[in-house]
Amino acid sequence: MNAEAGRARRQPARQGALVSAARVDPGFSHRSWSIAHAGRSDCLCFFVADGVASLVPEDGESMELMGPAVVWIPLPTNGVVRMDAGSSGFTFSAAEEFVWRTVGDSVLAADMRAMMDQLVIATAEDVLPVIDELWTSFAGIVREVRVQQPGANAITGFHLGVILLHLWRSRGAAVAHGGGATTIQRFRQLVELHFREGLGVEDYARSLNVTRSHLHEACMRLAGQTPLAIIHARLIEEARTRLEQTDMSVEQVGYSLGFRDPAYFNRFFRRLTGQTPGAFRKSAFASAPAPGSASFAAWP
Structure with missing residues (x-):
């Protein structure tokens, strides 16, 4: 339809x-x-x-x-x-x-x-x-x-x-x-919408109509992470997905996620994962199952 x-x-x-x-x-x-x-x-x-x-x-x-x-x-x-x-x-x-x-x-x-x-x-x-x-x-x-x-x-x-x-x-x-549950729920929704735009924690706090300290406190208490760590984790998750599932070059993946400097994207990815984007892609391809190798357990 x-x-x-x-x-x-x-x-x-x-x-x-x-x-x-x-x-x-x-x-x-x-x-x-x-x-x-x-x-x-x-x-x-x-x-x-x-x-x-x-x-x-x-x-x-x-x-x-x-x-x-x-x-x-x-x-x-x-x-x-x-x-x-x-x-x-x-x-x-x-x-x-x-x-x-x-x-x-x-x-x-x-x-x-x-x-x-x-x-x-x-x-x-x-x-x-x-x-x-x-x-x-x-x-x-x-x-x-x-x-x-x-x-x-x-x-x-x-x-x-x-x-x-x-x-x-x-x-x-x-x-x-004072509970913070609504704040962090909306924060995660906004991150999902804008994580590729390079917004800072202050920008998110302003959109949520809360102070930066309130947002930080809510995230630490309910998620055990700072707001910046949550933003970075979403970027890394998306970067891994695109490196594994697309033919985009490393530079293109970085650009698509809002990074204008390929070198900075490489440093960012390595700092949070311990690998460069290129090394991660190679290891992901090396560990991928060969075509037709699925076991009977994978059948519906």
Whole structure:
């Protein structure tokens, strides 16, 4: 089935140029939505109530989202959101001006606006305690957009505000509760999306809306590694995979992972593995089983 055929067939209702919303019912095939930034002036939000969805950034690897989850996608993002067959939930887009008007000038406005400029993922840990409220608000937006009764903008804005506040709470949960589990979970998600971009620990902390020391403490307590070690481990994992499974030269592997100096990539790889990339590739090829040598134990 091609991509067009896999897209959601229910066209979202429109509220002028301000809001578009739709309920996603379980189907027999996957549905996908393009989140290309070109010409887009709205923010996107997906509520995966049940099932599995994937966020596939244009310049990153797919990230799987297990329902229930809420994903807020800001304007600078490009890529595709895909919901697997059988999944259900809601989706809406809102013009930036409508979102800012909803947030208004409350005491939380500055924090919430900073949050809305970033990719936000509220996982089951955050969503389950408030899933009834979220369902009511997403369903309320769909209803108001379709019915278009007097006051629809105001009610839609109210429900949008509830959703944004719950997303804001989910972002601050790790700091407020001090446990760090949410922080490190989101940190690993961001690393998965951006590990090839050369971002520093400070960049990740800023995206997570936590201090560098809080991120360091959470990683050490729950993973036994520093944030930098986690970033480096992901780079090494990917480098090994590409050295083993592709015909790319060592220099090309380094470039594909964000290293602009082949010599530095060699030193980096050797420092963390004890081998140069070339030596690792040779040893990997030497230890690979010969074609047709699989034992009966490998049979299905």
